[in-house]
Amino acid sequence: MSNVAGLFNYWVVIFLMMAGFFVVISQGNLVKKIIGLSLFQASAFILYISIGHVSGGEVPIYVEGSNLYSNPLPHVLILTAIVVSVSTTAVGLAIIIRIKETYNTVEEDEIQVIDNRKDDEDEPVVVEEKHSSEYKEDRS
């Protein structure tokens, strides 16, 4: 019984991870995919922090007289992983914005249809270079 209690935490975390993973692979909206990806990763982080948890241990900041601390190593790893995750998210969202501008949709199946259609045509579809400065010229 104590086993179940001790492992229960992991199982809930696994459920959370799979919820995120499910969003990534089942949803057609690109923004939602990225949100799913972030959920998936954030839940994987909980797994790591759970590994480093010590019952009755303290925050891993040295205090005179205390000798039971939580394991600092998983904390360090996850700090790094959080940063990596937010970087990926930023790049993903930036690409989505460009996809919206060039395809005028962020739904996966609609993009696929457009991609396939263009396969038969002769000329490749060239992305318009839409730099901010050029926008300004457009408007003037």
Added chain:
Amino acid sequence: MDISLLAMLCVTAIAAIRIRDLFAVTMLFGIYSFLTATFFLSLDAIDVAFTEAAVGAGITTVLMLATLRLTGRYERKPKHNIFIPLIVVSITGAALVYGTLDAPLLGDPNAPAQQHVSPRYIEESPKEIGIPNMVTSVLASYRGYDTLGETFVIFCAGLAVIIILGIQDSGEVHPGRSAIGDQLVLRVVVKVLLPFILLFALYVQLHGDYGAGGGFQAGIIFASGFILYDLVFGEGDARLIIPPTFLKRMAALGVLLYASVGLYSLFNGKAFLDYSALSDNPTSAQHIGIFLVELGVGITVFSVALTIFFAFSGRAQITVKTDRRPPL
């Protein structure tokens, strides 16, 4: 406490799957991050909790909202067959549960992870490194090279956003027009708050040795101060204070500062990033090393976070104006 937190996390996750209003989903994501941070806190990981709150509930949510403003708020009713995804997820989940069957129980002080490698960090780092926060010791010294890699990841994300979205160097500025409308109360509040936010960021930067914090968190907070200013006082206002080209160079200087600490030890006959080359006294050498690399991290994170915000908000201004799409 833990059970209720976990239950709330589950509810949030399920809601995020079912709801098709992406604005709501993003808000749920922010809540999810915040709950995760609280959970980290209950597991004694204060540095991680701090970062998750600043990044997940803060920066990531802001970026998602900025994207939604451009891509539309509602997702179309999915036509996808969810059968295959369900199978994939079930198999993956089953593999994970299988993996936990032999796992040490939560909180077991005799778990292998607590017995090997990490005891050295806990027992020796206060003496070896000379600072109380073990997370900072491991992050900036024992595994300082990982953190260098992490800083390059951030730098790379900055370059990526510059490449993908481009950035207005000296774009139009609309001092009066702010993204959230003219809010006098907000302006006053922000004006009063701003110095404190920046001061707090400095404190977090310098205090990482003793408590939660460090270059990464400080950089994010410092950037948030400017983002808040930009949001409340008008589009492009912050850009006048810190021009984007300057930010780009600062991001580069931050990673270079970190790397040059490593090179300095290398040219003094020590291993790359061996701080003992910095001073004759071992603990003060560690102090100097950690201070310098954390400063490098802080500078890069601040510059990249602000660059990304400028790029996203710059894009939003342009497209919203040309498309005449109502803002969210």
Added chain:
Amino acid sequence: MSLVDHLPILIIIIPLIAAPLCVLFDSAKASWLLALAACISSFIGSIKLLNTITLSGPISYSLGGWQPPWGIEYRLDLLSIILLLLLTSIASLVVLFARYSVEQEISKNRIVPFYATLLLAIAGLSGICISGDVFNLFVFLEISSIASYTLISLGKDRRALNAAFKYLVMGTIGATFILIGIGFLYMQTGTLNMQDLSERLPSLYDNRTIRAGFAFLTVGVCLKLALFPLHLWLPNAYAYAPSVVSAFLAATATKVAVYMLLRFLLTVFDFNFSLNTMPLDVILIALGSVAIVSSSLVAIFQVNLKRLLAYSSIAQLGYISLSIGLASKLGIASAIIHLFNHALMKGALFLALGAMIYKVGGAELKHCQGMLKRMPLTSLAIIIGGLSLIGIPGTAGFISKWSMINASLEAGLWPLALLILFGSLLAIIYVWKMVEAITLQPSTSTATAPLTRDEAPLTMLVPIWALVIANIYYGINTELTVSLAQRAANILVGGY
């Protein structure tokens, strides 16, 4: 410690530092020169390291001066240095090639960040090959991944954006799987150092956490490796990325994923557990076989030559995973040989297509008209590269195929030997399609430009031909590749 002792870190840190320097100088030409200098210095450093390693065995370098497993360790054995030589040499040639190609394909204000990102991709991939710490490997994997997504999104065709996004999603799922796998290993061993792990894991092989960790690491790496059926991100990513990026990634990125697979299977875990106890050998052979046949068939029907080569790449990765699945020293050695030779072939072919795009404006069959007359040297490079891809005797490809067939026969699996031959037959068809388009088709009046000789500039021809000559050289002189690969395989199978 003298500077030579620091070579393991220097070959990584030089391209890494060159990236922010490019941003500081903020000039297209300076960035190109800086990138070129950084890649060539890393290449020279790698050659020097190869000498040291072949003479005196693996090198270990403790970063930050902290002893492993407390600190991060760089560990170089024969397999690492083979990969590093491949990476740095291809990177140098690609950067040399890049100058004019990039000027044409990438808008002016993006050239400086382009070179900086390319350098980060190079440094990230090299960092993976040298790291002796599983989490450090993850960090460098992410540097290279984020840089690759960005580089692919720079393609002119809007499909590049969609391809980059797909790659980002698949790559991040793969990375998260790897992260979960590392977490499981850490949970039961308390360490992240590969050598430490390899000592502690054997007593835990019955542990279910370790087995699940093994599965997650393998699936995560296979996503990066584009192993069938996890390959869907690859064709469009290679087809629509800028020419330089296609050439660099096709020649290196998946190879580094193969390296990770070998490293996890054979160093962190061991040969017996990975390929005998776990059923991975059968899975790799099955998926590899399907990849060879299906992707080669799809390649035949491609109109865009870059896409054709991309599908061919998936087939070649099938050959490599099949060889690993044979679970023998010879099989592992063949995988390493093919990994090396395939990088040479695809490097040469993609660069040649890059030169063609530079001059003719596209890489579809219709652009090939009159190529032989217009760009004889580039055309000849495509032809020789194609022959090597088929595996004609006298080319590097032949050595790979020969070795793989031997390994299949040695394992008593003659149907696989036939399958490899069948794959070569399919390769003849799709290579013939390219060659025919270049040589035989008469130039029609629809050709836009007059058919005068208009060869690519020297900075393009030199890298292309360096790789073409390498294809011939390693097809005749097998000592270097075959003997090095066999030694590396012996070390991997026999323990760290």
